[in-house]
Every structure is written in structure tokens, then in C-alpha cells.
Amino acid sequence: xxxxxxxxxxxxxxxxxxxxxxxxxxxxxxxxxxxxxxxxxxxxxxxxxxxxxxxxxxxxxxxxxxxxxxxxxxxxxxxxxxxxxxxxxxxxxxxxxxxxxxxxxxxxxxxx
Amino acid sequence: xxxxxxxxxxxxxxxxxxxxxxxxxxxxxxxxxxxxxxxxxxxxxxxxxxxxxxxxxxxxxxxxxxxxxxxxxxxxxxxxxxxxxxxxxxxxxxxxxxxxxxxxxxxxxxxxxxxx
Numbered sequence: 716x717x718x719x720x721x722x723x724x725x726x727x728x729x730x731x732x733x734x735x736x737x738x739x740x741x742x743x744x745x746x747x748x749x750x751x752x753x754x755x756x757x758x759x760x761x762x763x764x765x766x767x768x769x770x771x772x773x774x775x776x777x778x779x780x781x782x783x784x785x786x787x788x789x790x791x792x793x794x795x796x797x798x799x800x801x802x803x804x805x806x807x808x809x810x811x812x813x814x815x816x817x818x819x820x821x822x823x824x825x826x827x
Numbered sequence: 828x829x830x831x832x833x834x835x836x837x838x839x840x841x842x843x844x845x846x847x848x849x850x851x852x853x854x855x856x857x858x859x860x861x862x863x864x865x866x867x868x869x870x871x872x873x874x875x876x877x878x879x880x881x882x883x884x885x886x887x888x889x890x891x892x893x894x895x896x897x898x899x900x901x902x903x904x905x906x907x908x909x910x911x912x913x914x915x916x917x918x919x920x921x922x923x924x925x926x927x928x929x930x931x932x933x934x935x936x937x938x939x940x941x942x943x
Contacts, residue, residue: 724867756937757936758935759917811924813875813921813923813924
């Protein structure tokens with residue numbers, strides 16, 4: 716079975732500051748890991764994914780994440796926050812099948 | 828392509844009523860699934876299907892039925908609505924992992940359901 720834990724249900728940053736959203740995983744098989752973003756009253760959109768290969772993955776809108784097996788982590792970062800980044804972010808995992816298991820989400824607030 | 832479409836966008840039911848949430852996709856995806864989203868709980872898998880005629884239960888299936896008679900459609904039925912089913916429901920679809928690589932899941936815009 717696989718699971719993910721997102722640390723911090725709410726994160727607040729200033730515009731221009733570093734964004735760091737934390738995700739730790741548990742998996743008995745090599746995991747596939749994902750970050751999704753949900754803007755208010757919308758569905759989920761894939762930001763980036765790690766399946767195999769390069770452990771630093773780049774996604775849309777300037778976000779990136781690094782798969783660290785030794786730390787069982789897949790934290791999401793962006794060097795400089797923009798007001799348009801305000802949204803809810805979900806980390807998700809699968810053990811290789813189609814079924815995704817989601818974390819509980821982190822609401823990102825960007826302040827002027 | 829319209830992608831994944833869901834109807835209705837909003838629905839209010841009384842306890843005990845039944846209804847069907849519709850989901851359709853035009854991408855010829857084998858895999859389709861239903862999730863519910865509740866505050867502080869993320870998305871939880873209700874039911875999924877790996878192809879027409881094949882469905883299976885997810886993490887929270889009680890009170891919901893599904894069927895998959897065509898590749899395109901995957902309706903979710905609430906048999907006797909309860910206040911605990913007040914939630915936002917998302918449908919998603921993707922190509923099957925049987926194709927040999929992970930394929931992105933595409934999500935619909937959601938149905939916001941309130942049960943009084």
C-alpha cells in the first residue's frame with residue numbers, strides 16, 4: 716500500500732518569496748509521485764510527476780520537485796511566488812497502477 | 828476534445844433521494860474513476876473502472892453504485908442520499924497502465940452536492 720503525508724495544511728508566503736510545500740511518502744514498491752494544483756472552484760491539474768529517471772522534475776508555472784528516496788520525500792518548490800500561485804496543492808502516489816492516493820492538501824496563500 | 832465533462836455542476840438533494848452524477852470523456856481512455864473531496868481529507872477514491880464492463884471499489888464505496896457500459900461514460904449513482912454524502916465529486920480518466928507507462932489522469936470540473 717502507498718500513502719503520502721503533506722505537512723502543513725496552510726502555507727503563507729510573500730510575493731517573490733520561495734515556495735516550499737512538503738510531501739513525504741510511504742510505499743512498499745518504487746513509487747510514482749505527483750503534484751496537482753486546484754484553483755478555486757475548478758478541477759485538478761497536473762503540475763509535475765516523477766516516474767523513473769531524473770530525480771529533479773520540472774513542471775508547469777516554474778514549479779519543480781525532487782524525489783529523495785533516502786528521505787522518502789517529494790517536496791514542491793518554486794523560487795519566487797506569484798499571486799496567481801494561490802491555490803490548493805495535492806501530492807499523490809501510485810505504486811505503478813492507475814489508482815492514485817492523495818494527500819490531504821496544502822492551501823497556499825500569497826501575500827503582497 | 829471536450830476532455831472530461833461532468834453534469835450537473837451543482838445539486839441539492841433531500842435525505843433519501845436518489846440521483847446519478849454523469850461523467851463522460853472523449854479521449855478513448857480505458858481507466859475512469861470517481862473521487863470525493865472533503866475539507867482536510869484530500870480526494871478519496873470511490874469507484875473505478877479499467878474498461879467497459881469492468882468496475883471495482885475504491886476506498887469509500889458505500890452508498891454509491893457505478894456501471895461502465897461504454898468507454899465514454901461512467902455514471903455514479905447515489906442510491907439513498909445521506910448528509911454524509913455532501914461533498915464535491917470529481918471524475919477522472921486516463922489511458923490504462925497496461926499500455927506500459929504511466930499516463931496522466933485528467934479531471935473533470937466537479938459536481939458540488941449538498942444533501943439536506
